[in-house]
Every structure is written in structure tokens, then in C-alpha cells.
Amino acid sequence: MSNKLLEIKNLSTSFRIGDDYYAAVDDVTLTLNKNEVLGIVGESGSGKSALAFSIMRLHNRAKIEGSILLNDQDIVDMSAANLNKLRGDDMAMIFQDPLTALNPLMEIGEQISEALLLHNPRMTQKQRKQRVIELLNLVGIPRPEFVYEQFPHELSGGMRQRVVIAIAISNKPELLIADEPTTALDVTIQAQILDLIRKLKEEMNAGIILITHDLGVVAEMADRVAVMYAGQIVEIAEVHTLFENPLHPYTKSLLNSVPTEGQDKLHVIQGIVPSLKNLPRKGCRFASRIPWIDASVHEENPVLHEVKPGHFVRCSCHTHFYFSEESKEAEKNGIS
């Protein structure tokens, strides 16, 4: 029995703008094992969430190419009926904003039992209620019987996020996708939610994809990390390797822009993430944001190179990369 849970091969997700399709996720290949947390980081607009939504097949009108194998079952060609059986059962998602992810007109208990009802039609009402209370306990909600009958607006942000998590794990999914699960929360609550996710991973032997822009969260949670930029994975490595020996210029820049001790000035990445329509489709996509690097060091068609076992990096420009003081000057005058 292999340990592999999810295998994504050459996945491209394109959206239609005007008459053309533009790939928001471009040729992504990755695997996720059981009992593993894969962190995905990147700026907004880098395609992290588009990737997550593709795996859940939640995009409405997107063109998806490539293959997504969950336990060797291809999700990409799956019918809607089969997908519905899978979603919320074998794979589940924790959404970013707990306020909009919950139905404001439905009691908490009902919302959680809805997920149970869909996938276990033979469960009796009593069993369901019991399971819901159990779940509420599991995610650390005090007085679950009382909360069962409350509405989302009666709960705080942290409590709501716990409810969203309870719904996601109600059927013990093998694959859990957490899209910025703690972004809307305070640090103390964030710490609690992360602890909770960590416990769930161990208890359910699940594979977790953790999408976030907070590098601290990734450092604390992930086993492996994939860095995304403009729809592509630019670097993927085991977590210690990535934080101690980052290679790709983008990874280095991101790590340098986080405030840490004894740093007077934060690193600024020049320019902005190009919009979907204006993505450079040829050459190194990060090149325009590191203009002081000689253009000849970029590959024409950058591919992922395995520099060490398990450590992949895109384009050869990383071997010539250095931080430029000019980048800061240029940043002052250049952009807009």
C-alpha cells in the first residue's frame, strides 16, 4: 500500500477573459502523502487558491487540464454526481472567511449534520446529533449542546472558524484543504486552531494542504512547502531546507520581507504580481521583478530542476541571484 494520497500531474486551470483562456494555475505537478502537511505560499494572485479550488473542483467555468488523482481516482473527468460523493467525505475544505462560509439562517448543529446526512443517509437523527456534539467537542467549542442551537452571528470569529473546521472534518476526510484558515483570526486563536489542525492530522492520518501567505504559520505547520508565483510552482522542498537554504529568488525575497529581529529595513520585492491577462507566458516569470539580474541567466522555458533529492527549483537564474541595493532605489522611483 503506497503512502501516496494525492497526485497532481501537469494541472492547468484556465479562466476565460474575453475570447481567450488564461491559465491561473499553470502546469502544476505535486504529490501529497498521508499524514503530511504541504504548505503552499505565495502572494495574492499567485494561484494558490485557484489550485485549491481546482482540486475540489469548485470552479464553475474554468478549463481544467491535466490530472488530479486522489487515491488513484481521477477527479478531473469525474461526473458531478460522483464528485458530490467525494466532496465533504474523502476530501474537504476549510474556507478562509468563516463569516461567509456559514449559512446565516441555519443553526450551527443543522449545518454540521447536513454534511453527515449527505454522506451517511442511514444514520439516525439521534446518532447524527450525537456525532455533531462529538465534533463540536473535538474542535474545542465549550458547551456544545448550547452552541448546537445557536446561529453563526452569535459566535465569535474563532468559534465560527471552529464550526467550519468541524464541518470539514465531519466525515473524516483523507484530504483536507485549508485555505488561509487563520488569516481572519487573532494570534492566540490562530495558535489554537493550528494546534487543532495538527492534532487532527495525527488522529485521522489525513493529508493536509495548507494555503497561506503567512510564512510563520508555514514554518510551524508544514512538512513540505511549495512556493507559487504567477500560477507556477517555483520551488518545492522539505520545510527545513526551504527556510534554511532557499534557492529561488522569489522564495528568498519573500523570506526577507518578513520582519525579524535586528532588521532595520525590510526587503521589498519590486513591482507587483502581474495580473492574469498580463502574465509573461514565456521565460522566467519572476524576471521582471528582479531586473538587475542579467537577462541571459534566465532559461527560455524554465523547468523545475531537482537540485537535491526532494528539492526542486524553477529556472536557472537562482545560481546568479543576489539582492540588489539598487532594487530599493528603483523601488522608490520606478513603480506605478
Added chain:
Amino acid sequence: MAFLEVKDLQIYFPIKGGVFNRTVGHIKAVDGVSFSLEQGKTYGLVGESGSGKSTTGRAIIGLENVTSGQILFEGKDITSMKSKTKDLRKDIQMIFQDPYSSLNPKKRVLDIIAEPLRNFEMHSKQEEKKKVQDLLELVGLSPESILKYPHQFSGGQRQRIGVARALALKPKLIIADEPVSALDVSVQAQVLNFMREIQDQLNLTYLLISHDLGIIKHMCDHIGIMYKGRYVEEGTKEEIFTKPHHIYSKRLVAAIPDINPRMREKQYRYRQEVQEEYNSSYNDYFDHEGLAYSLQSISDTHKVALPKRG
């Protein structure tokens, strides 16, 4: 004389109810907060959502009605609306949290930034344009962008427009309420760097309100931690981050994710220790209503909310 002094500030919001919509109670959003700012320094106000940090900031600039207490700016009492003279209004400006909703989408950058100028100073069209262009240059945007609309800018650039607007009247104090919370790390770095740069150039004083301790640590000289409308601890950056005294501050500091994955286990254990201490010693730090006690000095600069001894 302190640059800005807040003395025993209280802001209560009435709870209306009953048949005649009478006031049936109060929410104590800010309940007896005192602190002072030094000119040219950055003071950080930290707390969870709902702790009253934003309300405090808004009260200083006059966006909330003060229930009781005093706010002194350069020695002058500015607590009530009436006492805020035109000059005072120019001296205190605000940077808002969300660069997407704090700029009027129907106005051009020129009009957005010139609005405070038009309110307070008389300029000819040319002068005004020149001023706005200078401001744009100061915040690192090209002067040609005065005719653009907000949607044509990225998040970081928009926040810079917000900053330019705040700077237009050459204020002495800027209240920055979560200025980078809505931005990506890389953009966040841009705005923070820039805020520091202009602080040196213009001798600005910041009151930085944030829930992100990483940013507070990076930017601030002095820090106050609020919980449920009260101060739980106040001190210099070093004091707060290396030897937090109050259990709530400890919990807050312990909750910051460490950027080094090797520290994971250690951080996790520390967090559990703090949580245990929190559970066991909760009653030593909070009164019967779950509120913090009043501040006691434990050193010259370090104050902690502790019950009175003896």
C-alpha cells in the same frame, strides 16, 4: 510635557433596549486607559479584536465621543469636539486599515489627496497640483498618476495614496490603524519601510494600532497591550517581548508563529506551558469580572496590571 497624553480615557457605548428604547446598560469599549507618546517615536497599541485599541485611536482624532478622561496634545486639552481647533485637526491625521475602501472610487488621485488641502488651506489650482505631485513623489508614486483613479493601483500603492493624503497637511501625529493588515508581506514591507523613512524625514510620531505582533516588534519603541478595554501591560519593546510579565501578554507573545521551523517543538512546548500557567493563575491576573486590574509600575518604563498587594 508629553507630546500626547491620554489620561484615564473611558468610552462607553450605550445599549438600548426596552419599550422606549432607553439605555439599559453600557459597553465599556475603553475603560480607564492612560498612556503618553513621545515626539518622533512610534507607540504600538496591541490587542485582540474587540479590545478597544481602534476605539482609543479614533477617540484621539475625534471620531468617537469620549465618556470621561482627558486627551492632551502638546499640553492642550483636545478631549471634546469643540476644543479641536482647525490647527489641531491639521496636526493629527489618520491612516486607515483598508486601502480598498478608504479611497473614494469616483475621485481621481489629485482630488483625493487635495481634499484635506482644500479644506484647510487656500491654494491656486497650480499650487495645489504641485503640492499633490510633491506628495506623490514623497510616497514613491510617479507624479503623472494624479489623473488616475484608485482602481488603477495595486494594494500597496493605494495604501501609499492613503498615506499621502494623511501627510498632505504636514501633521505631527499620525494614527495608523492596522495600516498593513490587508496587504501581502512583500507589499507590507514596502509600506512599513516607507512609514519609517518619512518618520525620520518629517519627525513624525506614530500611534500604530495592530494585532500583528511581528509588525509591532519591527516598528515600535513603546508598546501597550490592551484586553477588554483595559491595559494589561505597558513597556518598551524589549520589556514586552523578552520578559512579558502579565499572563495575557505571555500568551500573546507565545502565540506568535516562529519563522524558524527548527524552533517548532520548543515554541509548541512553551505555548503549552504558558497555557497551563494561564489556566492555573487566571484568578491572580483578572478580577471576578474577567477584567484586568489597574497598572502597577514594576520598573521605570514597565507597567503591569496586577492586583494591589497587602
